[in-house]
Amino acid sequence: MNETAHDLGPADDAGRAELLEAALAGLRARPRGLSPKFFYDERGSRLFDAICEQPEYYPTRTEMAILETIRAEVAELAGRDTLLVEMGAGAARKVRLLLDALEPAGYLGADISWDFLRECTERLAADYPWLDVRAACVDYSRDFDLPLDPGGPRPLAFFPGSSIGNFHPEEARAVLARLAAALGTGAGLLIGVDLKKDPAILNAAYNDAAGVTAAFNHNLLLRLREELGAELDPDGFAHRAFYNPDAGRVEMHLASQGPQRIELGGELFEFEDGETIHTECSYKYTVEEFQDLGRSAGFAPRRVWTDPEELFSVHYLTT
Numbered sequence: 001m002n003e004t005a006h007d008l009g010p011a012d013d014a015g016r017a018e019l020l021e022a023a024l025a026g027l028r029a030r031p032r033g034l035s036p037k038f039f040y041d042e043r044g045s046r047l048f049d050a051i052c053e054q055p056e057y058y059p060t061r062t063e064m065a066i067l068e069t070i071r072a073e074v075a076e077l078a079g080r081d082t083l084l085v086e087m088g089a090g091a092a093r094k095v096r097l098l099l100d101a102l103e104p105a106g107y108l109g110a111d112i113s114w115d116f117l118r119e120c121t122e123r124l125a126a127d128y129p130w131l132d133v134r135a136a137c138v139d140y141s142r143d144f145d146l147p148l149d150p151g152g153p154r155p156l157a158f159f160p161g162s163s164i165g166n167f168h169p170e171e172a173r174a175v176l177a178r179l180a181a182a183l184g185t186g187a188g189l190l191i192g193v194d195l196k197k198d199p200a201i202l203n204a205a206y207n208d209a210a211g212v213t214a215a216f217n218h219n220l221l222l223r224l225r226e227e228l229g230a231e232l233d234p235d236g237f238a239h240r241a242f243y244n245p246d247a248g249r250v251e252m253h254l255a256s257q258g259p260q261r262i263e264l265g266g267e268l269f270e271f272e273d274g275e276t277i278h279t280e281c282s283y284k285y286t287v288e289e290f291q292d293l294g295r296s297a298g299f300a301p302r303r304v305w306t307d308p309e310e311l312f313s314v315h316y317l318t319t
Contacts, residue, residue: 016227016228019038019223019224019227019228020228020264020265022034022035022038023038023224023228023230023264023265024264024265024267026277027262027264027267027269027277028267028269031276031278032269032275032276032277032278033277033278033279034220034277034278034279035141036166036252036279036280036281037112037139037141038220038223039216039217039219039220039279039280040111040112040113040116041113041115041219041223042113042115042116043219043222044113044216044219044223045113045116046116047212047215047216047219048216050212051208051212051213051216054208054209054210054212054213055208056204056205056207056208056209057205057208057213058201058205058311058312059161059162059192059194059205059311059312060161062307062309062311062312063094063160063161063162063192063312063314064093064094064097065307066305066306066307066312066313066314067094067097067098067314068097069305070305070314071097071098071100071101071102072101073303074098074101074102074190074316075098075101075102077188077302077303077316078102078154078156078188078190079154080102080103080104080105081104081105081153081154082102082104082105082153082154082155082156082188083104083105083106083107083108083148083152083153083154083155083156084098084099084102084104084106084107084108084155084156084158085107085108085110085146085148085155085156085157085158085183086107086108086109086110086157086158086159086160087110087111087138087140087157087158087159087163087179088110088111088112088159088160088161088163094158094160094161095107095124095158095160096124096127098158098190099128099131102156104131104153104156105132105152105153106131106132106133106134106152106153107121107124107128107131107132107133107134108134108135108136108146108147108148109121109124109133109134109135109136110135110136110137110138110140110146111135111137111138112137112138112139112140114137117135117137118135121133121134121135134147140175140178140179141167141171141175143178144178144182145182146182146183148182148183148184150184154186154187154188155183155184155187155188156187156188156189156190157179157183157187157188157189157190157191158190158191159179159189159190159191159192160191160192161192162192162193162194162282162312163192164176164191164193165193165194165249165281165282165283165284165285166280166281166282166283167283168281168283169283169293172283172293173293173296173297174297175297176293176294176297176298176299177297177298179297180297180298180299180319181298183319184319185319186318186319187318187319188316188317188318188319189294189299189315189316189317189318189319190314190315190316191314191315191317192312192313192314193285193290193312193313193314193315194282194284194285194311194312194313195284195285195286195287195306195310195311195312195313196248196284196285196286197284197310197311199243199245201311202243202250202284203241203242203243203250205250206241206242206250206252206282207239207241211239213239213241213252214238214239217239217241217252217254217279217280218234218237218239218254220254220277220279221234221237221254222234224262224264228264228265229264230262230263230264231262231263231264232260232261232262232263232264233260236256236257236258236260237254237255237256237257237277238254238255238257239252239253239254239255240252240253240254240255240276241253247281247283248283248284248285249281249282249283249284250280250281250282250284251278251280251281252278252279252280252281252282253276253277253278253279254276254277254279255274255275255276256271256272256273256274256275256276257273258273259271259272259273285313287304287306287313287315290313290315291304291315294315294317298319299317299318299319300317300318300319301315301316301317302316302317302318303315303316304316
């Protein structure tokens with residue numbers, strides 16, 4: 001893997017300071033909440049990979065099936081002389097389908113979890129020795145830059161897994177607008193978007209029988225205890241996930257099981273029985289709703305593909 005400035009992760013002290021500031025603000029708020037971006041330390045990233053393997057969790061296998069069907073068409077649309085930029089690189093399983101089809105000029109993996117990203121991109125570089133592989137530690141919920149050569153290959157961003165759904169619609173528009181600005185004119189975006197559907201399917205997907213999603217949710221509390229020295233009982237909170245049809249989103253919470261307290265950063269936070277910490281939203285869209293969102297952020301919709309059951313969609317847009 002080529003060594004560049006963007007192959008360096010954030011300082012641990014800076015990461016802890018950000019987590020502490022966000023956790024204190026979230027616990028002081030009413031209703032209480034924590035940002036889902038803090039799920040993704042190394043352990044959380046591995047747990048999310050395990051979620052993707054659960055039988056109830058349809059998005060991963062459905063998106064994979066769509067990508068297998070359309071990859072040749074995507075290669076034709078994007079062209080082969082591209083820089084493939086994967087947002088939220090993770091285990092890089094899906095992107096391998098595109099690498100084989102596009103044979104791009106280079107690959108840039110961008111993710112917030114540096115240790116996990118580094119491991120995954122190093123493995124990718126070993127498996128594709130002909131490919132120029134780079135890694136950028138990026139928090140795309142904030143202003144960000146990408147190490148793109150102005151005279152280099154045209155970028156094609158790949159944003160899989162319906163991660164855009166973890167942002168409230170106005171935030172999602174801002175993320176897409178930042179991405180459009182970072183990519184520049186003439187770039188492409190291939191993005192996975194979960195569709196609105198039967199709530200029973202959604203509720204099952206976020207409450208798997210094996211309890212992996214519950215462990216993923218609890219990982220936030222473990223991070224507070226292990227990294228920040230918080231005094232709390234992780235087992236005193238129960239995983240709760242449900243589809244909110246009025247908001248068009250799945251919500252995840254950590255619900256207090258009886259009265260209890262969290263001590264963090266010299267502050268004491270008391271919880272009543274049933275009081276929750278809101279940890280994640282996962283918005284679902286119709287095809288038309290997401291295309292409108294993309295247009296408002298500076299992207300032009302070009303193609304969209306769905307599976308036969310219309311559970312999931314993959315969109316191709318350009319700047």
